[in-house]
Amino acid sequence: MTAEILAVGTELLMGQIANTNAQYLSRRLAELGINVYFHTVVGDNPARLEETLKRALNRSDIVITTGGLGPTKDDLTKETISKTMNRELVLHEDILDGIRNFFAKRHRKMAEINKKQAYLPENSIVIPNPNGTAPGCIIEEGEKTVIMLPGPPKEMQPMFEATVFKYLKQRTGVILVSKMLKIFGIGESDLETRLMDLIESQNNPTIAPYASQGEITVRVTARCSDHNEASALLDPVVSEIKSRLGVLVYSEDGQSLEEVVFNLLKENGLVMATAESCTGGLLSERITDIPGSSEIFERAYITYANRAKVEDLGVSWDTLNKYGAVSHQTAMEMLNGLKQKTGASVGVAITGIAGPGGGTPEKPVGLVFIAAYVKDRFLCRKFELMGNRERVRNDACLHALDMTRRLILGVEQQ
Amino acid sequence: MTAEILAVGTELLMGQIANTNAQYLSRRLAELGINVYFHTVVGDNPARLEETLKRALNRSDIVITTGGLGPTKDDLTKETISKTMNRELVLHEDILDGIRNFFAKRHRKMAEINKKQAYLPENSIVIPNPNGTAPGCIIEEGEKTVIMLPGPPKEMQPMFEATVFKYLKQRTGVILVSKMLKIFGIGESDLETRLMDLIESQNNPTIAPYASQGEITVRVTARCSDHNEASALLDPVVSEIKSRLGVLVYSEDGQSLEEVVFNLLKENGLVMATAESCTGGLLSERITDIPGSSEIFERAYITYANRAKVEDLGVSWDTLNKYGAVSHQTAMEMLNGLKQKTGASVGVAITGIAGPGGGTPEKPVGLVFIAAYVKDRFLCRKFELMGNRERVRNDACLHALDMTRRLILGVEQQ
Numbered sequence: 001m002t003a004e005i006l007a008v009g010t011e012l013l014m015g016q017i018a019n020t021n022a023q024y025l026s027r028r029l030a031e032l033g034i035n036v037y038f039h040t041v042v043g044d045n046p047a048r049l050e051e052t053l054k055r056a057l058n059r060s061d062i063v064i065t066t067g068g069l070g071p072t073k074d075d076l077t078k079e080t081i082s083k084t085m086n087r088e089l090v091l092h093e094d095i096l097d098g099i100r101n102f103f104a105k106r107h108r109k110m111a112e113i114n115k116k117q118a119y120l121p122e123n124s125i126v127i128p129n130p131n132g133t134a135p136g137c138i139i140e141e142g143e144k145t146v147i148m149l150p151g152p153p154k155e156m157q158p159m160f161e162a163t164v165f166k167y168l169k170q171r172t173g174v175i176l177v178s179k180m181l182k183i184f185g186i187g188e189s190d191l192e193t194r195l196m197d198l199i200e201s202q203n204n205p206t207i208a209p210y211a212s213q214g215e216i217t218v219r220v221t222a223r224c225s226d227h228n229e230a231s232a233l234l235d236p237v238v239s240e241i242k243s244r245l246g247v248l249v250y251s252e253d254g255q256s257l258e259e260v261v262f263n264l265l266k267e268n269g270l271v272m273a274t275a276e277s278c279t280g281g282l283l284s285e286r287i288t289d290i291p292g293s294s295e296i297f298e299r300a301y302i303t304y305a306n307r308a309k310v311e312d313l314g315v316s317w318d319t320l321n322k323y324g325a326v327s328h329q330t331a332m333e334m335l336n337g338l339k340q341k342t343g344a345s346v347g348v349a350i351t352g353i354a355g356p357g358g359g360t361p362e363k364p365v366g367l368v369f370i371a372a373y374v375k376d377r378f379l380c381r382k383f384e385l386m387g388n389r390e391r392v393r394n395d396a397c398l399h400a401l402d403m404t405r406r407l408i409l410g411v412e413q414q
Numbered sequence: 415m416t417a418e419i420l421a422v423g424t425e426l427l428m429g430q431i432a433n434t435n436a437q438y439l440s441r442r443l444a445e446l447g448i449n450v451y452f453h454t455v456v457g458d459n460p461a462r463l464e465e466t467l468k469r470a471l472n473r474s475d476i477v478i479t480t481g482g483l484g485p486t487k488d489d490l491t492k493e494t495i496s497k498t499m500n501r502e503l504v505l506h507e508d509i510l511d512g513i514r515n516f517f518a519k520r521h522r523k524m525a526e527i528n529k530k531q532a533y534l535p536e537n538s539i540v541i542p543n544p545n546g547t548a549p550g551c552i553i554e555e556g557e558k559t560v561i562m563l564p565g566p567p568k569e570m571q572p573m574f575e576a577t578v579f580k581y582l583k584q585r586t587g588v589i590l591v592s593k594m595l596k597i598f599g600i601g602e603s604d605l606e607t608r609l610m611d612l613i614e615s616q617n618n619p620t621i622a623p624y625a626s627q628g629e630i631t632v633r634v635t636a637r638c639s640d641h642n643e644a645s646a647l648l649d650p651v652v653s654e655i656k657s658r659l660g661v662l663v664y665s666e667d668g669q670s671l672e673e674v675v676f677n678l679l680k681e682n683g684l685v686m687a688t689a690e691s692c693t694g695g696l697l698s699e700r701i702t703d704i705p706g707s708s709e710i711f712e713r714a715y716i717t718y719a720n721r722a723k724v725e726d727l728g729v730s731w732d733t734l735n736k737y738g739a740v741s742h743q744t745a746m747e748m749l750n751g752l753k754q755k756t757g758a759s760v761g762v763a764i765t766g767i768a769g770p771g772g773g774t775p776e777k778p779v780g781l782v783f784i785a786a787y788v789k790d791r792f793l794c795r796k797f798e799l800m801g802n803r804e805r806v807r808n809d810a811c812l813h814a815l816d817m818t819r820r821l822i823l824g825v826e827q828q
Binding site: 007010011012013014015016017018019020022023024025026027028029030036037038039040041042043045048052070071072074102103105106107108111113114130131152154158210274276279280281282283284285287288289291292293294297298299300301302303304305307308311312341342343355356357358389390393 | 421426427428429430431432433434436437438439440441442443444450451452453454455456457459462466601602603604606607622623624625626627631633688690693694695696697698699701702703705706707708711712713714715716717718719721722725726755756757769770771772780798799800801802803804805807
């Protein structure tokens with residue numbers, strides 16, 4: 001089965017945004033064993049859109065469009081698809097009510113032009129949009145299928161996952177089952193060297209490592225007809241990889257490091273607090289981004305200024321003057337203050353230089369001290385992180401989470 | 415003049431990487447006033463590449479290809495272009511020496527297959543590649559031009575800047591200059607209605623609104639020969655839009671809301687602190703993500719648990735029991751505690767229900783109270799936000815930033 005992805009939007013052709021939807025959809029389609037031979041981007045121009053849509057329908061089984069479903073007169077994807085496929089646009093009262101509610105909940109009146117979004121091509125499968133006012137739809141025409149989705153990734157992705165992925169999975173018989181091993185604390189090339197023989201000898205399951213923002217994911221994917229067959233193919237490979245990498249593997253199912261820590265805290269009845277300087281709340285934000293985090297997270301002190309470190313965490317001015325705000329001593333005093341002040345059984349303190357300014361020869365940008373405790377066990381480590389401000393802050397959070405994970409598991413020495 | 419961008423690479427169709435080259439090139443071409451009507455991505459498949467290249471040459475003046483210039487047999491862009499345009503591939507000895515040096519500098523011997531990269535179509539303008547082994551070239555054929563560039567952005571971008579941009583600038587006398595008006599506090603369709611007559615009557619400058627994550631950008635773009643002419647075209651339109659939208663416009667040059675607040679704090683010698691519950695540090699993280707934020711940000715209290723609200727901010731148990739943690743009263747007590755405890759001249763307190771759990775009929779998911787002060791002026795507002803947890807937290811931050819901006823500007827009543 002072949003598919004192609006047709007993105008509609010002048011903002012893409014102006015270079016204001018990248019076509020990340022095409023990447024997202026391509027990756028998911030590949031997991032279903034559907035071949036993608038073309039990505040195309042056209043602007044909000046009905047003639048060029050129609051020409052491109054017709055060509056796509058000629059050469060591919062499935063055409064997925066993204067964008068051009070907004071309420072404005074520039075948004076013409078739906079009208080062009082309906083015209084090309086000779087379908088009337090019919091009003092869906094339930095969708096219209098949904099759009100009215102969407103605005104009512106925001107204490108705004110629905111503008112008349114939004115009514116346009118409640119129309120869909122006749123005889124199409126509706127794809128509800130819980131995060132916006134533009135629904136999508138699936139239109140089947142003989143052997144061909146057009147799947148129409150909105151442009152904003154925050155709307156498109158949940159719609160694809162909830163409706164389209166399942167729909168396509170049914171059509172393709174074959175299932176692909178993946179294990180996503182998440183790994184932290186080793187470089188990508190080191191990892192590849194350690195797994196090279198496996199990667200080269202395997203074709204079912206396939207083994208594909210890829211790195212992003214300091215973490216590595218190894219996707220092990222079996223192509224099969226049911227989940228029993230999948231386990232038989234996946235389990236031996238996964239355990240071989242785990243036996244080689246040990247505690248470096250923190251998840252088998254693609255969980256993020258914060259989700260793993262979240263679950264460890266929950267399972268062990270622990271409650272966490274953080275004291276952050278250079279990360280400015282990023283660690284606390286990551287943990288509290290997980291639904292239900294109020295069970296395992298008590299509070300955070302973002303002591304950005306020295307004055308706050310002293311007043312909120314009892315760091316002494318002597319320590320700050322003698323060793324500096326970015327030092328082993330300050331990190332430990334922040335942590336001790338946090339432990340004394342809160343009822344948290346788990347604590348993390350981070351102080352460092354995120355840059356681009358503030359570095360010195362003795363204390364360069366990227367120097368970060370992280371201290372952590374779990375009940376009565378302490379750990380304080382020094383890091384020299386690379387990259388820009390965003391990267392340093394991100395990697396500091398990952399190391400803090402990994403130190404917490406290892407302390408809870410009692411494997412901090414490894 | 416029209417151009418299209420043709421990216422070659424199966425890794426793009428597999429979703430392993432996003433086509434960021436197309437975005438980069440499109441932005442630069444837009445600045446030159448060159449219209450880009452299509453982006454296409456094809457795999458390492460000569461037949462599909464040739465078909466796509468021929469179509470591109472028929473409908474566009476300029477075709478820019480990226481990728482497929484590597485040494486391996488999969489890399490067929492150059493061969494396909496030469497075949498399509500009936501040009502011989504000729505060996506460039508100087509390029510071959512360059513490739514040999516490239517490897518020598520890295521203490522490696524050039525593999526034989528790399529010799530392939532020293533061949534270019536006859537009668538083409540060479541585009542040197544200082545950062546890799548694949549040179550590019552410009553091929554002129556009558557009215558049509560093909561510009562061939564490698565795929566890795568680290569190689570492609572410097573080559574485009576050093577050679578291609580200048581080449582294209584000479585060919586088009588025109589430049590495009592844009593103003594990016596950023597707007598918060600109005601829906602996309604409301605905005606569209608209020609600017610409809612302008613949008614419809616204008617063609618130079620053009621006016622294009624688009625929304626993303628709760629903010630709206632209105633791009634006003636003038637096509638002209640120099641920057642004086644640009645101002646003459648842009649200024650009246652920009653001031654008309656601003657007079658219609660007033661304080662809803664927070665930036666004219668595409669700045670984010672946090673950057674605008676950052677600058678307002680700096681210009682006014684103000685220092686900020688935050689007290690966050692449902693946003694869990696997201697607001698503090700956003701502000702401190704800006705380099706130099708230590709000048710304008712003092713600290714944050716992430717009082718996730720009630721106990722923390724009481725201990726750190728002096729919220730009374732009575733208030734929490736009587737009105738609940740998510741209430742006007744609690745938000746104001748958090749803010750007062752923040753003001754008394756810190757030296758900050760600007761403060762923001764946020765408490766709400768981010769969901770998915772924790773909602774009740776009286777207090778649904780999305781209910782958020784935000785209180786803010788600037789020196790002695792206070793403001794507390796109630797919001798009922800929509801969408802998932804991430805969206806609620808994001809919108810709460812945007813509202814908090816906008817309230818801060820309005821308080822500093824003294825326009826909170828509007």
